[in-house]
Amino acid sequence: MEASQVRKGIRNAKLNQDNSNILFxxxxxxxxxxxxxxxxxxxxxxxxxxxxxxxxxxxxxxxxMFALSLVWGVIGCGIGSLFESTGAMVVLSIIGFLCGLGVHLSALEWTQDA
Incomplete structure (x- = not known):
């Protein structure tokens, strides 16, 4: 195993641990x-x-994880509604959902590893 692969693994584990703090x-x-x-x-x-x-x-x-990510999508929709634009609501909802899903799945990976 190369040193770069070990470094990437350690960095990924640290990211997952940070994301688990958000989940918890x-x-x-x-x-x-x-x-x-x-x-x-x-x-x-x-x-x-x-x-x-x-x-x-x-x-x-x-x-x-999916349900919690939906909540982040709803939060994005709420922020988008402040701009009084349907486009902003849709875009921020999708961004909120996808970011939430990434964080939650990363945190779930950490809980499965621990």
Whole structure:
């Protein structure tokens, strides 16, 4: 194995780890939101544990990554609507979804490696 391949592997692992911080931050925020919405520690803790278990079941984890990426697409749509342009809404939605999907799949790869 060449040194350049090892360097690329280490760099990719570091990127995946950085992206996993984004994913876990989203999961914690969603769990807090669920707990606050239901005014229950049980709901918040259960959601957090449920999300963490879900990350270990690959087919369900892929669905979760897709759903979280859709949220980023909706955020892009909201930002695009500030420009009062349908084109901006569509373009920013697609960019938000694709960027979110890349980050989430990278983070999922890190969770599968760890």
């Amino acid at each position: 931050g989203e999961i914690v925020l969603i769990s807090i939101g669920i707990g606050l919405a239901n005014q229950s520690w049980w709901w918040g803790g259960g959601a957090l544990i449920g999300f963490l278990v879900t990350l270990n079941i690959k087919p369900i984890a892929l669905l979760l």
